[in-house]
Amino acid sequence: MDIWDLTVRFFSMTDANVRYVVAGSVLLGGIAGAFGTFAFLQRRSLIGDAIAHATLPGVGFAFLILGRKELHWLLLGAAISGWAGALAIDAITRHSRLKLDAALGIVLSAFFGLGIVILTYIQKTGAGAQSGLDKFLFGQAAAIGRQDVIVLAVIGAIMVTVLLSLFAKLKIMTFDAGFAASAGLNTGLLQFVLTTMLVVTVTVGLQAVGVVLMAAILIIPAAAARQWTDNLKIMLVLSALFGMISGVTGAYISFLKPHFPTGPWIVVSASLIFIFSIMFATKRGIVVRLVRQLKNRRKMTEDHVLKVLFKAGMDSRNWRALYPPLHISQLWSFGAAELKRGLKRLVSRGELEKEGGMYRLTENGVSSGARVTRLHRLWEVYLERHLELPPDHLHRDAEEMEHIITPEVEKRLEEMLGHPVLDPHHQEIPYFDKAKS
DSSP states (O other): OOHHHHHHHHHHTOSHHHHHHHHHHHHHHHHHHHHHHHHHHTTOHHHHHHHHHHHHHHHHHHHHHHSSOOHHHHHHHHHHHHHHHHHHHHHHHHHSSOOHHHHHHHHHHHHHHHHHHHHHHHHHHTOGGGTTTTHHHHOOGGGOOHHHHHHHHHHHHHHHHHHHHHHHHHHHHHHOHHHHHHTTOOHHHHHHHHHHHHHHHHHHHTTTTOTTTHHHHHHHHHHHHHTTOSOHHHHHHHHHHHHHHHHHHHHHHHHHSTTSOHHHHHHHHHHHHHHHHHHHOTTTOHHHHHHHHHHHHHHHHHHHHHHHHHHHHHHHTOTTOOBOHHHHHHHTTOOHHHHHHHHHHHHHTTSEEEETTEEEEOHHHHHHHHHHHHHHHHHHHHHHHHSOOOGGGSHHHHHHHTTTOOHHHHHHHHHHHTOOSBOTTSOBOOOOSSOOO
C-alpha cells in the first residue's frame, strides 16, 4: 500500500485503532499544551520533567504490589509517586538554601534512579507479566484503547473546567505572585492546583509519550505559542492547538511506518512547530526581527540623508541646492551601497529629486528633514533640562531617539519644553512644516 492510500486510510478514521490513537494523542497534546503554558510562564519548565521522572518508581511499586500489569493501578501509583516528587521539590526549596534548579536535579535523578532499580529488580524476578513496563520510559501510543480515550476525555473536561473557573486568579498569580498574595489570593492553594494539574497531565501522558519525553510535550507547544502572542488566552489556545497538531502528526507518521513509535514523533512534530515559530512568528520570529531591523536601518539612513541636506540648506539658506553623492557621503559616514539605496528610495518617495547625477530636496524632503532635525534638537533640550546632562553628552542619545519619536510624543515634548527656539548648542530648532527655497 503506497503513502497516498495509507494517508486516505488514516484520515478517513475507518480503523478503530487509528481512531483511538489519534483521539488519545490529540487529547493529550491539548491538555499538556494548555497546562504546560503556566509552567512555562512561571519559569518552572523543568518541573514537568522532574515530575515525569518521579512517576517511574510509582509504576514499579504498583506492579510489585499487584503482581500483574493493570494499567489504571499503575497510573495511580505513578500519580502518587509524581506527587511525592513535587512535594520533595517544594520541601527542598522551602527548607534549605538550595534553589529550584538544584532541587529539580536532585529529585529527578533520585526518583528516576530508584525507578530503574525497581524495574531491573522486576525483570530479574522472572515475572512474565511484567513485560511491557519498560514502555513507560518512551511510551506506547499504539496501546491506547477506547477506555483510555474515555478516561482522557473525562480528565480533560475536569481540568478545563478547573482552568476556566480559576483563570483570572491563575493569571494574576502567574505574572505577579507578590501582588496576588497582597490582593488576598491564596497563592499556596493556587500553586497546589497547578501542580496537581501538572501531575495529572504527566500521569495520563505516560502511556503515550513516556517518562523521558513527557516534559517536551508540556513545554515545547507553550514555547512555540509564546513566539506568536503576548495575550495569555490566545497563548493557551495556541499551545493546546500546537499540542493537538503534534499529536495528530505523530500518530500519522507512526501509522505510515509502524516501527516508528508515536510518542517520539509527537515530540519531533512539536519541535518542528517550535522551530517554525521561532523563525517566522509575527511577534518574535527571527525572520520578522531581521526584516524589522533592516527597515529600521533603512529608515535611519533616509533620515540621516534628509537631515544632513536640511542642515546644509539651513547653513546656506538654500534648501534646493544640488549635491553629488560624494559630497553627501562626506556630510555623514554613509557606506557607498547604503547611500545609493537610500537616495534611490528617497527619490521614489518624492523627497529627493535627481538631476544630472546630483540630488536635492523636494518640498516634502525639506519638511521631512526639518522634522528629523527638530526631533533631534528637542530631545537634546529635554535631556539637558530634565536629566541635567552636559551638552557634550546629548548627541548620541538624540541620534537614537530622533528616529522613533511619534507625532504624539513630539507634541508633548514641545508643550513640556515651551516650544524652545534654540537647542543646548544654540542651534535653531525648525518648526515650519514646509520651508520655501
